[in-house]
Amino acid sequence: MIIQADDLRKSFTTKSRKGTQTVEAVRGVGLEVEKGEIFGVLGPNGAGKTTTIRMLSTLIAPDAGTAVIAGHDLLKHPAAVRRNLGYVSQAGGVEDTTSARAQVVMAARIHDVADPKQAAAEVLERFDLTEMADRPGRTLSGGQKRRVAIAIGLVHSPPLLFLDEPTTGLDPQNRANLWERIRQLREAGTSVLLSTHYLDEADALCDRLMIVDHGEVVAEGTPGDLKRQVSGDVITLRADDLEKAAGTLKPLAREIRVDEDVLRVYVDDGEHTLPALLRALEGQGVGLSSIALDRSTLDDVFLAKTGRTLRDAGAES
Numbered sequence: 523m524i525i526q527a528d529d530l531r532k533s534f535t536t537k538s539r540k541g542t543q544t545v546e547a548v549r550g551v552g553l554e555v556e557k558g559e560i561f562g563v564l565g566p567n568g569a570g571k572t573t574t575i576r577m578l579s580t581l582i583a584p585d586a587g588t589a590v591i592a593g594h595d596l597l598k599h600p601a602a603v604r605r606n607l608g609y610v611s612q613a614g615g616v617e618d619t620t621s622a623r624a625q626v627v628m629a630a631r632i633h634d635v636a637d638p639k640q641a642a643a644e645v646l647e648r649f650d651l652t653e654m655a656d657r658p659g660r661t662l663s664g665g666q667k668r669r670v671a672i673a674i675g676l677v678h679s680p681p682l683l684f685l686d687e688p689t690t691g692l693d694p695q696n697r698a699n700l701w702e703r704i705r706q707l708r709e710a711g712t713s714v715l716l717s718t719h720y721l722d723e724a725d726a727l728c729d730r731l732m733i734v735d736h737g738e739v740v741a742e743g744t745p746g747d748l749k750r751q752v753s754g755d756v757i758t759l760r761a762d763d764l765e766k767a768a769g770t771l772k773p774l775a776r777e778i779r780v781d782e783d784v785l786r787v788y789v790d791d792g793e794h795t796l797p798a799l800l801r802a803l804e805g806q807g808v809g810l811s812s813i814a815l816d817r818s819t820l821d822d823v824f825l826a827k828t829g830r831t832l833r834d835a836g837a838e839s
């Protein structure tokens with residue numbers, strides 16, 4: 523386990539002319555991240571994702587709760603925790619006037635890396651930044667800047683990397699490119715905790731994730747587990763003999779419904795049931811004219827747990 527956190531809490535109190543206002547940003551969040559996995563924190567704006575990551579990376583102190591990160595107690599040994607993690611903020615933290623190389627070398631020096639120049643050159647090369655490494659930060663594209671920010675976070679080779687909304691604002695091509703690089707980090711053994719408010723990102727990238735809303739965890743599991751918890755998958759088919767098809771498929775399904783000329787077969791795991799279903803129909807000589815598999819999405823999970831879609835939740839905060 524690279525992160526084990528229990529009951530983290532954080533409130534912010536702000537004073538203005540209207541009086542004192544307290545926001546409970548994180549209300550008892552616990553999470554466990556295994557070594558070598560990509561773990562996602564999915565939630566709408568204001569859900570408490572950044573606050574959770576900032577507490578875990580020692581940038582702000584929790585009001586309550588405990589965490590052990592890479593074997594070190596967050597509250598008792600924050601310096602040891604910091605040595606073991608890289609943190610890439612939402613804004614990215616790339617300066618306009620200094621070159622990418624100088625910024626990565628500086629980060630290596632801050633972390634006491636043995637040969638800062640060499641370490642910087644290696645991480646810049648790994649992120650395909652060597653060519654533009656000596657240009658000022660402001661001349662880099664959005665995708666390149668994001669890669670520099672990650673290179674800064676990784677130059678001391680930490681076993682754990684925090685990425686706060688790493689692809690927000692990137693175009694689809696740069697997003698896909700960054701997803702691939704994050705997967706490569708996992709292949710190289712780095713554990714990654716990332717926050718996102720994109721459903722497709724959590725689904726495509728995360729081994730496991732938790733969904734947070736109003737500072738609380740509302741669901742946790744693999745993307746597949748979470749989707750199955752809600753409604754499973756539905757296979758819709760048209761056949762020459764629907765009654766016979768329904769009888770044949772009954773043992774494979776959670777529920778079967780005949781709606782006029784289509785048969786809806788509700789199953790836990792459509793991808794794995796589909797081949798068996800096709801074999802069973804063929805064995806009984808049932809002719810198919812069409813078949814489709816619809817899977818539930820993480821938005822269905824969010825809706826089931828909160829009564830709102832993730833998009834609505836984002837719009838209201």
Ligand SMILES: Nc1ncnc2c1ncn2[C@@H]1O[C@H](COP(=O)(O)OP(=O)(O)OP(=O)(O)O)[C@@H](O)[C@H]1O
Binds near residue numbers: 534546567573
């Ligand atoms: N320093 C602060 N002072 C006052 N309130 C804060 C502070 N930081 C966060 N908050 C409030 O705490 C809540 C959670 O914020 P947080 O940034 O953790 O959410 P988030 O899920 O990361 O959202 P986003 O996706 O918009 O980054 C919000 O209501 C926010 O306004």
